[in-house]
Amino acid sequence: MEIHFIGVAGGREAMAKQYPGHGTGGFIIKGSLNIYVDPGPGALVKSRMFGEKLEDIDIVFVSHYHIDHANDVQPLAEAINMYGFKKKAILIASKSVLFGGPLGDGKISEYHKSMFKEVILAKAGETVKIGENTKMKFTKTMHDDETTVGFVLNMDGKRIGYTSDTEYFDSLCEEFRHEQLDLLIINIIKPKKDMYKHMDLETGIEVIKCIKPKKAYIYHLGGKMILGDKEKMEKFCREKSEVICQIGRDNEVMNI
Numbered sequence: 001m002e003i004h005f006i007g008v009a010g011g012r013e014a015m016a017k018q019y020p021g022h023g024t025g026g027f028i029i030k031g032s033l034n035i036y037v038d039p040g041p042g043a044l045v046k047s048r049m050f051g052e053k054l055e056d057i058d059i060v061f062v063s064h065y066h067i068d069h070a071n072d073v074q075p076l077a078e079a080i081n082m083y084g085f086k087k088k089a090i091l092i093a094s095k096s097v098l099f100g101g102p103l104g105d106g107k108i109s110e111y112h113k114s115m116f117k118e119v120i121l122a123k124a125g126e127t128v129k130i131g132e133n134t135k136m137k138f139t140k141t142m143h144d145d146e147t148t149v150g151f152v153l154n155m156d157g158k159r160i161g162y163t164s165d166t167e168y169f170d171s172l173c174e175e176f177r178h179e180q181l182d183l184l185i186i187n188i189i190k191p192k193k194d195m196y197k198h199m200d201l202e203t204g205i206e207v208i209k210c211i212k213p214k215k216a217y218i219y220h221l222g223g224k225m226i227l228g229d230k231e232k233m234e235k236f237c238r239e240k241s242e243v244i245c246q247i248g249r250d251n252e253v254m255n256i
Contacts, residue, residue, distance in 0.1 A: 065106025
């Protein structure tokens with residue numbers, strides 16, 4: 001199994017600026033099924049640029065309706081499903097993506113939903129089985145979009161956790177801690193706490209320390225994370241958590 005990180009940045013500033021080497025295109029998990037996760041702005045263009053054959057995608061997962069996660073789901077629907085003439089992929093998405101956010105915004109069009117062979121609503125605490133070798137458990141978050149979900153993916157004998165966008169809450173570790181994760185992909189937007197509610201590095205390290213995955217991949221980087229000293233932050237994370245930590249860069253391929 002491998003993961004191709006198409007774009008590792010997130011948040012309003014990083015999305016708008018598209019820092020070189022740090023776009024908002026999401027990532028692709030490749031195994032017995034190929035899963036495109038959170039295709040934000042640039043997902044279609046960058047995945048083509050990086051040599052991905054989108055026609056091979058089996059599942060598109062969208063954790064919530066914010067545009068840095070969901071912007072390119074409709075272009076991907078066209079590219080993956082041969083403009084709707086060959087309905088081959090499954091869409092798994094939060095309530096806000098399928099039915100609209102608090103103001104009725106963010107909803108994927110019925111036209112593009114119809115291009116998928118199946119549409120599955122992702123709700124925290126529930127698990128879906130897809131095929132013989134793949135299960136996805138949806139995990140709880142605490143975010144502006146209250147329908148946001150992360151996941152624990154069990155595929156081909158490997159376990160990958162994805163926090164999606166969340167601030168810290170008391171039971172966050174329990175969503176992942178007993179899963180014996182091969183990899184935790186954790187969304188950390190900033191080095192230190194501020195007035196905004198996304199996860200900061202120091203808090204994220206405590207989460208990593210509690211969950212104890214074999215490896216942690218720090219993802220959804222904001223401007224200060226992108227422009228900071230990544231080697232120093234990786235070392236700090238590794239020393240504090242006693243887990244191998246890697247801070248994301250576009251077009252990285254990680255073997256699991």
